[in-house]
Amino acid sequence: MKIVLLGPPGAGKGTQAKSICNRFSIPHISTGDIFRKHISEMTLLGIEAKKNIDKGLLVPDDITIQLVEERLKQEDCNKGYLLDGFPRTVAQAKALDNFLVKNNDSLTTALLIDVPKDFIIERMSGRRVCLSCGASYHNKFNPPIIEGKCDVCGSDVIQRKDDEESTVRNRLEIYDAQTQPLINYYRDKNLLSVVDGTQAINDVFKNICDILGREINDNYKE
Ligand code: AP5
Ligand code: MG
Numbered sequence: 707m708k709i710v711l712l713g714p715p716g717a718g719k720g721t722q723a724k725s726i727c728n729r730f731s732i733p734h735i736s737t738g739d740i741f742r743k744h745i746s747e748m749t750l751l752g753i754e755a756k757k758n759i760d761k762g763l764l765v766p767d768d769i770t771i772q773l774v775e776e777r778l779k780q781e782d783c784n785k786g787y788l789l790d791g792f793p794r795t796v797a798q799a800k801a802l803d804n805f806l807v808k809n810n811d812s813l814t815t816a817l818l819i820d821v822p823k824d825f826i827i828e829r830m831s832g833r834r835v836c837l838s839c840g841a842s843y844h845n846k847f848n849p850p851i852i853e854g855k856c857d858v859c860g861s862d863v864i865q866r867k868d869d870e871e872s873t874v875r876n877r878l879e880i881y882d883a884q885t886q887p888l889i890n891y892y893r894d895k896n897l898l899s900v901v902d903g904t905q906a907i908n909d910v911f912k913n914i915c916d917i918l919g920r921e922i923n924d925n926y927k928e
């Protein structure tokens with residue numbers, strides 16, 4: 707199962723990705739999480755990525771594409787993976803297509819978590835994340851069991867620097883201009899599935915499982 711997860715910032719991609727990857731035993735590849743890890747370790751890539759991320763801008767395509775291709779070549783991706791936050795531009799989507807064709811492979815689905823803008827600012831302002839394992843929490847909608855500590859790994863959960871309101875607005879503008887076109891890109895390839903992301907976290911997950919179950923059956927019949 708090879709899934710691309712689409713949706714605006716704060717749609718719940720990271721939240722659902724964790725559950726999907728547990729359920730289907732596939733690796734969760736989040737470019738945002740990979741960049742944040744590099745930033746916390748102050749690698750050269752991290753220093754370069756931080757300049758863009760802190761302003762709400764995208765990291766340049768060449769850096770991002772190379773990073774993802776390297777990751778997809780690792781053995782744990784042979785049976786499938788979920789890409790969260792990649793592709794984010796048409797150039798990235800085309801690079802992924804080329805990579806798949808080269809490997810005689812194809813995507814199972816591009817799953818859009820659909821959430822209107824009004825919901826997003828509230829979700830982002832209450833979000834807290836674990837920098838060690840990437841788990842996402844929300845002060846109101848999904849708090850950790852012990853305040854300030856990650857349920858999964860016990861590390862501190864913190865507010866992301868790019869979750870300040872002005873940066874969130876930039877990210878939403880960039881999403882509209884550069885990432886939204888991917889919805890039609892995948893619709894035209896007959897690969898798009900859409901889930902209503904305004905529902906409660908568990909209900910969104912149930913709908914996603916229904917969609918992925920159908921995709922698995924359809925592929926099986928072929
Ligand atoms: P990235 O980390 O991917 O950020 P994003 O796409 O902006 O998405 P978010 O992580 O902000 O939101 P999410 O959809 O994962 O929502 P979450 O589950 O956390 O990227 C960060 C930056 O890195 C980019 O801005 C860019 O600079 C760079 N970058 C990354 N990939 C790149 C690429 N391919 N090319 C170039 N640059 C790249 O949920 C949000 C909150 O809502 C949480 O608090 C959660 O608990 C809560 N929540 C979730 N679902 C629900 C629900 N159903 N009801 C109520 N609350 C909910
Ligand atoms: Mg995320």
Ligand code: ZN
Nearest residue numbers: 836839856859
């Ligand atoms: Zn954690």
